[in-house]
Amino acid sequence: MARRLRFNGTGSGGGSCPAVHEDLDTGEIIVHGPRLTDPEALAQLQHIDEDEIPVVIPRDTLIDFGPKDREEEPRILTPEEFARMFENFRHSAWHLEMARGYAVDRETSTYQQFVRGERPTWDMASPWARTISAKTADGVSVARVRIDNPPTEGQRYLPAHAEHNAQLGEEVRNMRREDAERHNLPDEDFWIFDSHIVALCLSGTRRKT
Numbered sequence: 001m002a003r004r005l006r007f008n009g010t011g012s013g014g015g016s017c018p019a020v021h022e023d024l025d026t027g028e029i030i031v032h033g034p035r036l037t038d039p040e041a042l043a044q045l046q047h048i049d050e051d052e053i054p055v056v057i058p059r060d061t062l063i064d065f066g067p068k069d070r071e072e073e074p075r076i077l078t079p080e081e082f083a084r085m086f087e088n089f090r091h092s093a094w095h096l097e098m099a100r101g102y103a104v105d106r107e108t109s110t111y112q113q114f115v116r117g118e119r120p121t122w123d124m125a126s127p128w129a130r131t132i133s134a135k136t137a138d139g140v141s142v143a144r145v146r147i148d149n150p151p152t153e154g155q156r157y158l159p160a161h162a163e164h165n166a167q168l169g170e171e172v173r174n175m176r177r178e179d180a181e182r183h184n185l186p187d188e189d190f191w192i193f194d195s196h197i198v199a200l201c202l203s204g205t206r207r208k209t
Contacts, residue, residue, distance in 0.1 A: 003026075004025055007019065008021060009020055009065035010061065011064065019032055019061070022067065029067065032055060035055055035056075036056050061094040062076070066080060086132070087132055087139070089193040090140070090194050091140050092143075093135075093144075094141075096147075096190055097145065097146040099189055101154020101155060102154060106154070120161070122163070135169075136168060136169025142168070143172070144165065144171070144173070146174050147180050
């Protein structure tokens with residue numbers, strides 16, 4: 001089915017490129033402009049596939065002719081999409097941990113070490129460790145607030161795991177559950193990325209709002 005495109009505008013004066021178009025059915029944005037060919041610049045691009053072509057668009061063209069409204073309908077993220085949120089955020093990721101324990105923790109070897117009374121051995125080469133340590137090394141903020149009572153086995157594990165968080169450059173703080181209830185915090189975990197994207201964690205799902 002052919003796309004129905006609307007020409008939003010161009011910043012080049014006589015209607016030439018670069019320009020912005022919008023798909024009237026999907027809401028997708030199509031831009032065109034001079035192709036980026038500088039090898040040093042191309043080497044810095046992230047998440048670009050072989051069939052994608054980078055183009056150069058003036059910032060004001062996007063501001064003037066790109067859509068101003070945001071999609072308000074929440075959507076369910078796949079595990080892969082949720083993982084990419086941690087790769088793509090720019091300045092901050094903040095997590096509220098309301099649960100009394102996490103199945104993903106119980107599946108780890110470090111959890112089993114903790115249960116046996118051993119000091120956990122953290123894998124600093126895991127994908128999570130590499131991603132977060134690279135982010136914090138660049139100066140971005142990764143922080144958590146953990147609701148720490150009643151002290152279930154899963155919650156007793158989290159202070160031990162805080163050692164790993166600290167090694168990755170994260171900031172971890174704790175709050176008592178009665179204080180969280182007094183401040184009307186929600187029952188669900190959530191992440192806030194870059195101060196405006198909220199990923200709500202519901203029964204194993206990751207919902208972005």
